[in-house]
Amino acid sequence: MDEFKGKVALVVDDEQDNIDFISQILEDHGFQTFSAKNGKEALTKVVERKPDIVFLDLMMPEQSGMAFFNSFKRQEDFKRVPVIVVSGASKVTGVDMKAYIYDNARSEKKKKVVGIDAKPDAFVEKPVNPEALIETVKKVLS
Numbered sequence: 001m002d003e004f005k006g007k008v009a010l011v012v013d014d015e016q017d018n019i020d021f022i023s024q025i026l027e028d029h030g031f032q033t034f035s036a037k038n039g040k041e042a043l044t045k046v047v048e049r050k051p052d053i054v055f056l057d058l059m060m061p062e063q064s065g066m067a068f069f070n071s072f073k074r075q076e077d078f079k080r081v082p083v084i085v086v087s088g089a090s091k092v093t094g095v096d097m098k099a100y101i102y103d104n105a106r107s108e109k110k111k112k113v114v115g116i117d118a119k120p121d122a123f124v125e126k127p128v129n130p131e132a133l134i135e136t137v138k139k140v141l142s
Contacts, residue, residue: 004137005030010051012042012068013086014060018126022055022086025130029137039068046072051081053141056120058087073118082140086133088126 009031011022016037023033034049036042040063042054054072058065065085072078121140124133 001028002030004141007031007052007141008049009033010042010046010049010054011035012037012039012054012060012065013057014038015057018057018086018128022128022133025128025133026055026137029134039063039065039071042068043071046078050077053137054081054083055086056083058085069118069120079118082121084122084124084136084140085120086124086126086128 009026019035038060056065122136
């Protein structure tokens with residue numbers, strides 16, 4: 001299964017087990033992967049190696065996933081790099097993160113506050129279903 005051969009994926013999560021699991025799924029489909037444990041580390045690593053796609057947890061120490069996303073999307077080199085949020089935040093917080101991310105009214109408010117008009121390209125809930133993850137990747141990269 002080399003359908004994504006030559007593509008590079010960044011996996012950002014504070015839990016090594018999640019990084020390993022998602023990376024293995026992606027590598028089984030041809031991706032090369034690299035990882036970061038928080039948004040701050042991820043911002044440093046993307047300068048060294050530009051990813052074709054980013055898989056991003058939201059709740060992490062030092063710098064959250066959304067703080068990383070906002071900084072990442074402000075950079076010209078990364079505006080078009082797709083970002084898939086991979087989070088269990090809805091189960092932990094009771095907040096529907098998918099609706100929160102894609103709510104257009106919130107998007108307009110965010111644009112005024114953050115200064116960018118960007119949303120993650122997709123949302124995958126933890127625990128990750130490998131088939132659903134790959135289907136999401138296919139849609140995002142098509």
